[in-house]
Amino acid sequence: MGRGMTAPTVKPPPDSFDLEVELLIIGAGACGLIAALSAKEAGQEVLVIEADAVPSGSTALSAGLIPAAGTKLQQAAGIDDNPAQFAADIQAKAHGENDQELVDLMAQNAAEVIDWLTDTHGLPFSVVDDFDYPGHSSRRMHGLPTRAGAELIDALRSAAERASIDIICGRRAETLYFTGGLVHGIAARRPDGGVETIGCKRLILACNGFGGNRALVAQHMPEIESGLWFGHDGNRGEAVLWADQIGAATQHLGAYQGHGNVAHPHGILITWATITEGGVQVNRAGKRFWNEAQGYSEAARAVLSQPGGEAFAIFDARIAEIARQFEDFKRAEAQGVIKTANSLDELAVALGLPADALGGTIDSLPAAGTDSFGRVFGKTRLAPPYCGVRVTGALFHTQGGLRVGNSARVITRDGLPIPNLFAGGGAACGVSGRGDSGYLSGNGLLAAAALGRIAGNAPTEQRTPHSNPD
Structure with a gap:
């Protein structure tokens, strides 16, 4: 116990x-x-x-x-x-x-x-x-x-x-x-x-x-x-x-609801709307590593498998506006957890990521259709100002x-x-x-x-x- x-x-x-x-x-x-x-x-x-x-x-x-x-x-x-x-x-x-x-x-x-x-x-x-x-x-x-x-x-x-x-x-x-x-x-x-x-x-x-x-x-x-x-x-x-x-x-004692979008080390839940509306997750190398459309519970395991057990959620101001209906997201913004920048280079510096890799990752996202991970993207591309947050995987509750x-x-x-x-x-x-x-x-x-x-x-x-x- x-x-x-x-x-x-x-x-x-x-x-x-x-x-x-x-x-x-x-x-x-x-x-x-x-x-x-x-x-x-x-x-x-x-x-x-x-x-x-x-x-x-x-x-x-x-x-x-x-x-x-x-x-x-x-x-x-x-x-x-x-x-x-x-x-x-x-x-x-x-x-x-x-x-x-x-x-x-x-x-x-x-x-x-x-x-x-x-x-x-x-x-x-x-x-x-x-x-x-x-x-x-x-x-x-x-x-x-x-x-x-x-x-x-x-x-x-x-x-x-x-x-x-x-x-x-x-x-x-x-x-x-x-x-x-x-x-x-x-x-x-x-x-x-x-x-x-x-x-x-x-x-x-x-x-x-x-x-x-x-x-x-x-x-x-x-x-x-x-x-x-x-x-x-x-x-x-x-x-x-x-x-x-x-x-x-x-x-089903092995079943759980995880969450792979928890601000780290602050421990604030970042709504998965930041991803479903067109955002992505990248690792320390600035590279995507999985199909984020699978869900935020699956994200917990995917994020924990990355170096340092962490990732970075990348989205934009349009998506942030949708996310603000959630009190946790507004709290994260108030505490300076969400980083905002006018360019991907500036965002990379704020998050400690390699700028070339992050820029290449975002530029390679399809305007529409299916990417190499099997995720289907809509027609709205990420655009400046950009937002990002360092996240980790968490166990939220057992199922x-x-x-x-x-x-x-x-x-x-x-x-x-x-x-x-x-x-x-x-x-x-x-x-x-x-x-x-x-x-x-x-x-x-x-x-x-x-x-x-x-x-x-x-x-x-x-x-x-x-x-x-x-």
Whole structure:
């Protein structure tokens, strides 16, 4: 687990609990809060516990974008999209490695989640309609005005407070009380070192992935072990470690969402719009080294393979204007991370790159059509003033996790659903396949939003075997 971490354990329940509740949710990220809102709406008694002093988690570190197909916002913007095409895009990017039923489920529920959050809870979503994300056949990313995850988590927390949902922060779950194939509650540690026990009839694990547990990262994804850890340090993998002890199935533990465009050494996420709109990445020699159209998650591994594990994103003022809708990009500019120059020679000096090589690389980009790496370029060429930023590859969050069925119930290794245990967000296996396909910015939030909504509404059932679990 690492220094200062307590290994999560599984035990039989105590004779009594300090507190008992109908539904307990571990984690106040996007998944946990959406599940809480859904459960409260369904008339359940809900308690959310959160390890941080205030809700944040991986959601707050992201751009806070949720992809959804067929939303009212898309229709108003004249965007023709549907869940079936969305599901097909996911499977194409993930090489068909996902459970089709789960992909269909999340694709079909995502639009409902966006419409519900907008109409019922007043979150001011809008469609990102001025650039494309890798793997999408339609513009379907939905975000709040600042395009920042911190704004999303604050908006969800405010909605939970308006709904009178209890959120207790500073409580890290350490012990899962489990016997007879059912969850009975948990024990959580307070900041003062004391422990509280909480009994529950149903438990939703919306806690985390395991990117902050370097031992698990080294075990399951050694190719990204040397990457910058850009996720939340609270992602220690309790759900995965509990799963091993209770016989729950896990899936695609080697899958992760990386990002190969993180400003270095500043650690600021630079939106992939800088690349999709015509920018490129070069190495220390000023040369391109891969097909950037594959995506930013794949970029993490490609960039880390270059000398010094770094690269340089090269774009122009036109693209920078598009990127400014993202709060992180504006912060990078304010801190002087983004270099701007009137010529490629000047930009090369600012970035410490060989001018002849950089100039030759940019001049050789096709005006349109396919280049030698297989990337298709549009008609708009890079033009002065030019921009550039030094970047590295990072691990943003893990994609693998507990296997869940179509009501977000955790599935055992024998293929049985655990009737009162649910998982979503970073605790559940996502929809990016088994590799680093990192389908899109917000893929984790897609799973979080859809599975959180489903888990919050799912009734408790008896433990019965299914040929198609859950």
